[in-house]
Amino acid sequence: MSIDIENLTVTYGQEKVISGLTLNIPEGCFFTLLGPSGCGKTTLLRTIAGFIPAAGGAIRFSGQDVTKLPPHRRAIGMVFQDYALFPDKTVNQNVAYGLRARGETGAAAARKVAQALERVALGHLGDRHPAALSGGQRQRVALARAMVIKPAVLLMDEPLSNLDAKLRIQIRETIAELQREANITTVFVTHDQEEALAMSDLIGVLNRGAVEQLGSPQAIYARPRTGYVADFVGSANRFVARLTPAQGGLIEADLGPVRLFATDAREGAVCAEGLLVIRPENLHLSRAPRVGMQNLPARVRSRQYLGSRTSYRLDIGGDLNLVADAHGPGHDGFMPGDQVNVAVDPAQAQVIAA
Amino acid sequence: MTGSLRSPWFWLSLAALALLGLFVLYPLANILSASVIGPGESGWRRLLASPKYLEAIRNTLVLATSVTCIATLIGVPLAYVTARYSFPGKGLIALLPLITLVIPEVIAAQTWLMMLGNNGLITRFLRDFGIRLPSFYGWFGLITSMSFIYYTYVYIGVVAAIGKFDAQLEEAAQSLGTAPVMSRLRVMLPVILPAILASALLVFTMAVGNFAISMILSHRLPLLSVVTYQAAVAEGARDITMQSTLASVSVLIVMAVLFLNRRIVKRGRYEIVQGRGARPRPLRGLRGLAVAASAGLVVVISLLPLISIMLGAFTASRGPVMQWGTWTLDNMLRVFVTAPQPMVNSLLYAGTATVISTGFSAVVSYLVVKKPNLLTPFVDYIAAIPLALSGTVLGVGLLATFHGGWLPLSGTASIIVLAYVVRRMPFGMRNGQATLQNIPNSLEEASISLGVPPVQSFFRVVLPVMLPAIASAAILTWTTTVAELSASILVYSGGRETLPIQVFRLIDSGLMAYASAYGLVLVAVILLPIIVASKVFRIDVFSSR
Ligand SMILES: Nc1ncnc2c1ncn2[C@@H]1O[C@H](COP(=O)(O)OP(=O)(O)OP(=O)(O)O)[C@@H](O)[C@H]1O
Ligand SMILES: [Mg+2]
Numbered sequence: 001m002s003i004d005i006e007n008l009t010v011t012y013g014q015e016k017v018i019s020g021l022t023l024n025i026p027e028g029c030f031f032t033l034l035g036p037s038g039c040g041k042t043t044l045l046r047t048i049a050g051f052i053p054a055a056g057g058a059i060r061f062s063g064q065d066v067t068k069l070p071p072h073r074r075a076i077g078m079v080f081q082d083y084a085l086f087p088d089k090t091v092n093q094n095v096a097y098g099l100r101a102r103g104e105t106g107a108a109a110a111r112k113v114a115q116a117l118e119r120v121a122l123g124h125l126g127d128r129h130p131a132a133l134s135g136g137q138r139q140r141v142a143l144a145r146a147m148v149i150k151p152a153v154l155l156m157d158e159p160l161s162n163l164d165a166k167l168r169i170q171i172r173e174t175i176a177e178l179q180r181e182a183n184i185t186t187v188f189v190t191h192d193q194e195e196a197l198a199m200s201d202l203i204g205v206l207n208r209g210a211v212e213q214l215g216s217p218q219a220i221y222a223r224p225r226t227g228y229v230a231d232f233v234g235s236a237n238r239f240v241a242r243l244t245p246a247q248g249g250l251i252e253a254d255l256g257p258v259r260l261f262a263t264d265a266r267e268g269a270v271c272a273e274g275l276l277v278i279r280p281e282n283l284h285l286s287r288a289p290r291v292g293m294q295n296l297p298a299r300v301r302s303r304q305y306l307g308s309r310t311s312y313r314l315d316i317g318g319d320l321n322l323v324a325d326a327h328g329p330g331h332d333g334f335m336p337g338d339q340v341n342v343a344v345d346p347a348q349a350q351v352i353a354a
Numbered sequence: 355m356t357g358s359l360r361s362p363w364f365w366l367s368l369a370a371l372a373l374l375g376l377f378v379l380y381p382l383a384n385i386l387s388a389s390v391i392g393p394g395e396s397g398w399r400r401l402l403a404s405p406k407y408l409e410a411i412r413n414t415l416v417l418a419t420s421v422t423c424i425a426t427l428i429g430v431p432l433a434y435v436t437a438r439y440s441f442p443g444k445g446l447i448a449l450l451p452l453i454t455l456v457i458p459e460v461i462a463a464q465t466w467l468m469m470l471g472n473n474g475l476i477t478r479f480l481r482d483f484g485i486r487l488p489s490f491y492g493w494f495g496l497i498t499s500m501s502f503i504y505y506t507y508v509y510i511g512v513v514a515a516i517g518k519f520d521a522q523l524e525e526a527a528q529s530l531g532t533a534p535v536m537s538r539l540r541v542m543l544p545v546i547l548p549a550i551l552a553s554a555l556l557v558f559t560m561a562v563g564n565f566a567i568s569m570i571l572s573h574r575l576p577l578l579s580v581v582t583y584q585a586a587v588a589e590g591a592r593d594i595t596m597q598s599t600l601a602s603v604s605v606l607i608v609m610a611v612l613f614l615n616r617r618i619v620k621r622g623r624y625e626i627v628q629g630r631g632a633r634p635r636p637l638r639g640l641r642g643l644a645v646a647a648s649a650g651l652v653v654v655i656s657l658l659p660l661i662s663i664m665l666g667a668f669t670a671s672r673g674p675v676m677q678w679g680t681w682t683l684d685n686m687l688r689v690f691v692t693a694p695q696p697m698v699n700s701l702l703y704a705g706t707a708t709v710i711s712t713g714f715s716a717v718v719s720y721l722v723v724k725k726p727n728l729l730t731p732f733v734d735y736i737a738a739i740p741l742a743l744s745g746t747v748l749g750v751g752l753l754a755t756f757h758g759g760w761l762p763l764s765g766t767a768s769i770i771v772l773a774y775v776v777r778r779m780p781f782g783m784r785n786g787q788a789t790l791q792n793i794p795n796s797l798e799e800a801s802i803s804l805g806v807p808p809v810q811s812f813f814r815v816v817l818p819v820m821l822p823a824i825a826s827a828a829i830l831t832w833t834t835t836v837a838e839l840s841a842s843i844l845v846y847s848g849g850r851e852t853l854p855i856q857v858f859r860l861i862d863s864g865l866m867a868y869a870s871a872y873g874l875v876l877v878a879v880i881l882l883p884i885i886v887a888s889k890v891f892r893i894d895v896f897s898s899r
Contacts, residue, residue, distance in 0.1 A: 051799055071802050072811075078803035084796035088818040098804030142800075149804060 001062040001152040001185050002027045003048065009056035010040075010047050010209075017043045018209040020057070025202065027062070028183040030176065032196040035206035036232065041189045042157055044206070048187060049155050050074050061152055077151030077184070079159045083142045085130035091117065091141050092126040098149035116148035117141075120174060136167045140174065147178060154179065154186040160195065172199055193233045197221060205229045223265055225352060230277045237283070237322050240354060241276045251351050257317035258296055262349035274351045280311065282348035283324035285334060286341050293343035298322065300338045310334075314342060362809055363725035370718050371729050374736040377776055381751030382739065385605070388598035388754060397599025410576035411603060417496055417568075417577065418561035424501040425557050429508025430550060432652060437516040441637040441646045446653050453656045454506040456880050458837035460566040460854050461873040464861050465659035466490065466499040467570065468666060468676075468870075475662075475678065491573035499567055502655055504557040511553030515546040555615045559608050563744025565840030566854075570861055578604055579746045579840070586750050586844055594754040601747040608742045660877065666870030674864035685871035695849065696856035697875060703767060703842075703852060704835040707774035711835075712828040714775070715782030716820065720812065722783075723790040724798070734783075741780045745840025748773060752845055765847045773841040778831045785830075789823035790816075829887050833880045853879070 003025040010018040017040045025031045033041045046052045048059060050071030058067045066074050077098075085094050095116055099109045117123050120140035130138055139159060146154060159175070160168045176199050179186050190196055196203050197217040205212045205220065205228075213220060213229045224230035227238055241253035241260075251264045253276045262276055289295040298314040301321070310332040314322045324342060326334075334340055389397040401407050436447050469476045470490045477487055488494050568577045582600040637645055670682040689697060722734045740748065752773055756763035763769040793816060801811035839854040846855055853876040860869035 049799075049803060051802075070807075071799075072805050072807050075805075076803050078800065080796040080800060082794055082796055084794065084800035086797065086801075086815055086819075097801070097806075101805040145800075145804070155803075 002029075003031075003153060003185060003187070004060040004063070005048070005057070006060070007057035008044075008047065008054055008059065010043055010052060011055045012043075016055075016209070018047070021210060023204060023211055023214070025185060025187065027185055030179055030186045030188065030199060030201045032188045032190060032200040032203045033206055034190060034193060034196040034203055034233070036191055039206045040209040041191070041206055043209070045155055045157050045187060045189050048153070049076050049078060075152040077146035077149060077154045079139075079142050079146050079154070079156040081158045081161055083130070083138045083162075085138055085141055085145075087130055089129075090126065091122065091128050091130070091133070094130065094141060095126075095145045095148055098145065102149065112148055116144040119147075119178060120144045135163055136171060139163060139171055143171075143175065143178065147182065147184075150182070151184060154184045156186070157189045158191070159188075160190070161192075168195070175199070197233070205232060223350065224277060225265070225267070227275050227277070227352065227354070230275075230352070235280060235323065237276075237278045237280065239276045239320070241274060241351065243272060243274050243351060250346050253349075253351055255318075255320060257320055260294055260296075260344060260349055261346040262351045263347055265350040266353050271353065273354050275354050276349060276351055278322075278344060278349045280323045280325040281309075281327065282345065283314075283322060284343040285312065285324055285326050286343065289341050290343040293345055296342045296344070298340050298342045300334050300336050300340060302336055303332075303334065305332050314340070316342070361725075361727075363721060364727050364729070366717065367721050367725070367727055367729040367733055370714075370721065370733050371736070373714075374733060377772060378736055378739050381748070381755040382605075382743070384594075384755045385598045385601045385747065385751045388594045389602040392595030392598055394595050397595040397602075400596060401599050401603070406576050407581060407600065410578050410581045410600075413575060414562055414578040414604075415607075417493075417500070418558045420497050421500040421504060421561040422554050422558045424497065425505040426508050426550065426554050428501065428505040428652065429553070430512050432505070432649060433509045433512035433516060435645055435649060437513055439635050439637040439642075439645065441642045441649070443646045443650050447649055449653065450506050450509055450656065452884075453653075453660075454503060455833060456877055456884070457503075457659050458566070458839065458854055458857075458873075458876060458880075459503065459564065460570070460837075460839050460858050460861070461663060461876065462503055462659045463499060463567040463570040464857065464866065464869055464873060465662040465666075466495060467861070468662050468866055469658060470495070470498075473674070473676070491571055492575050495571040496567065496575070499571065500561055500564060502652075503567075504560060505652075506656070507556050507560070508550070508553045511549050511556070512546060515549030516542075552615055555611050559611050559744075562604055562607055562611075563746065563840070565744070565746050565843075566858065569858070579744060582746050582750060583840075583844065586746075586753060594750075597750050598754060601750045604744055604747055605742065608744070612742055663870040663873045663877070666867055667874040669867055669870070671865070671867035674866065676866055685867050686874075688868060689871045689875050696851045696853050696872060697879075699767075699850055700836055700853040700876070700879065703770050703774065704832060704838075707771045707778070707835045708828055708832045710771070711775045711778045711782050711831050712824060715779055715786045715827065716817075716824055719783050719786030719790055720816070723787050724795065724816075737783050738780050740776050743777075745773075745777060745838065745842075746844065748777060749841040749844030752776075752841070764845060767850055769845045770842050770850060770852070773845055774835040774838055777838060777841055778835055781834075782827050782831055785823060785827040786820070789820055793819055825887065829883045832883055836876065836880055 003023075005021060005023040005025075008018055008021045009016065021044070033044060035041050043052060047054055050066070050069060054067050058065055060066065061074070086097065089097070092110075092113055095113045096109055099105070099112060104112070114123060114126070117126055120143055122137060122140055122144065125133065125137065130141065133141065139162075142159070156175075160171060163171060172195060175188075188196075188199065197220075200217055202214065203217055203220050204214045207228050213225045215223075220229065220233050224233060224236070230236040230238060239253075239255050241255050244252045244254070246252040246261055249264065250261045253260050253262050253274070255276065260276065266274060284290065284293070296316055298316045301313045301315050303313070304311045309325050309327045312324045312326065312334060314324055316322055322342065326332075432447070435441075436444060467490065468474055470487065471477065472489070474490070477490075480487060490498075563579060565579045565583065568579050569583065572580055578600060582597055582604070585597040585600055636642075665678075666676065667685050668681050668683070670677045670680040670684070718733060718737060722730045743751070752769055753764055756769060756772075758764075763772065797819065798808075798811050798816055801815040802808060806814060836852075837854055838852075839858060842852055843855050843858065846852070851859070853872055857869050857872045857876065860866075860872065
């Protein structure tokens, strides 16, 4: 089922948390709502579920208006941050709960329950109570419970945030696999950009209750449309720059002490000032200038060794600072105080509207 | 909150509000207004003109103040000693809360009389040695018996506060050069003072509202609850002016105390230091023995009622004269065979009230905690009002409100059940709200998201999780309603005597042996569910207290 949200407004008392939000999530899509704490992710998700009434606008599931439908009639599956397993019921009873509500009991239902638990590799724990499970196991039971009823849409609110880093990656894969197999339209809420990039077909970056940018993980990361998105997804060097058009569709950005050529990603908005955005991994360090790139002289100010890469903070004159990530063999070869060369490909430097 | 008119919870809240309005607010309003505009001369003018009523108010305040002081002086050291030291026989002190809970006040008063009354065991024993005790009726008996019942509330409150107190604070003060005793006083006292004051105020309100002991031991000493009761019984519900005025006086006293209490609790919240509690230090040698002996004495005195009614229930008597040493089963026979009606009534009324009160509290706490709407704050507030009403006040209010009129409950069993329910409901609410606050909303939403409608979700998911807490609340409600006397004695009618009422009447007639037998059965009826719950179902009844 596709989810179409049109001009949605949600209020808490007098405060408008979401105003006039429009969003289309295609059928079978793994959609992630990404944004910092308090931006309204949970609110939007719970409005889609029906737990929070919409103050205005409409929500449609495959064209059918569900705005006024109570949550128990929306055919949703939901996975909660705290798992919300029923503590007095066994794992089997937890998973069978939704089936029972649909009048499915007996051997057929038992088979579905067993299958659903098998899918999350918990077939052997059906008779345990939730209290006797680990956090990761609980999360997988919650997933099985939501999936077994074959919901039209699957809604998840930070389902991985209570797990440790390793487990998070493991369950992330389980979720993605199950979703693809069942082809269920999914809305996934997270404030972890890595999670969003790794799992999604489509990401909506939320800012104060509005969708700031909608796009594939690649588009969001490589072509952030605003400074907010550039900042929130990955890290980025951002500078306010004076702009002058240049040859070959490029644009010249004047940062004061240095000038750089960059790709114009302003999308039609023409203005004299803009934001120059360069990802740290797109700044290449070397001892000598490189051919075919723009080169800047810089001085290493400090460095952080991070195993697979080293992150350098560089002075490029004036008060300007750059963060550059070096990968590959010898990435930790520069020391504080070293004079280095920074090479930038104009295709990897972008100018967006300020 | 939009669309709340369509939600079932809104209508449920409205129903709860209507019930509370009818059975709590309306009687209270009746009392307060009748004191001013009731039939006859204004109640307040009559009050100010009557030396007896003014003396009753003064006596009550003096009594409550002395009882509060003595109870605090017993309770605080006992709490400190048990929290900080271990000594032989310390386990016995853990029994204290249980003892206050299971011994109805009317029985406590009775046993004090059986020990120290004019014809009491100890009185007669000492008389043989030529020692004459002062009469137990009046100030001596009132203060002694109330202090030895109410100190447990101070003990319970202060033990909890000391448990939370961080021993490091005390050590820090010592390391800065203060002597141990001084550092203890300087550092610990401010921290546990709110708890001491709060429990002292609780004792004060209970002493003001106390009916059973006041009635049995005051004799010719006028006390507020006694004169209120007498006004209500003498004038019935026809002239409600005076009884309403007297009831209003105690409402005002208790409200003033509750107001004080709120301020103390508010301040205290920031002062309680969370941290590692001190390990109890062992006390050995003479000091250990001394502490153990004095703590043991307190416990034994508290246990006295149980022992003496056990003896009394099987002791023969001729009229009011106990024939100590001559054993008989006649008294018990009377309870079970000749006149079993009080027992049957008690089981029936308290059982019904327990079911209603527990159910109502569970639903209403659910509304207040999980489904707040425009009405629930009022529901929450009104449901707490009975905390400020003594049983006597509540009885007067119910009697004045439901005598005749469009809802003539007086004279029926339902008004007794109603009195029970209204008195206990605030405690059930408090318990229910605490439980529900620990149940995450997501549990219910998970159920709804799986396709189960909201009301069914409550029954299938939330209720089972609440059940252990509800069970222990039900048991507490049972134990306290079975022992209820002060409200029911005002609203009961002939043939509807309960066990406490029967005990009270028998004591009034001086028939101590029969009173003991009914009292023993009463204690058994109270104890049985507690034992069954903790042994069979492993429910910790006192955790919710
Ligand atoms: N019940 C409520 N009443 C009033 N305001 C609320 C309520 N719930 C949330 N808000 C406000 O609405 C805004 C959005 O909250 P929401 O819970 O949707 O944020 P979120 O993006 O899920 O944040 P997080 O990542 O911290 O979970 C916040 O500013 C919050 O303070
Ligand atoms: Mg959230």
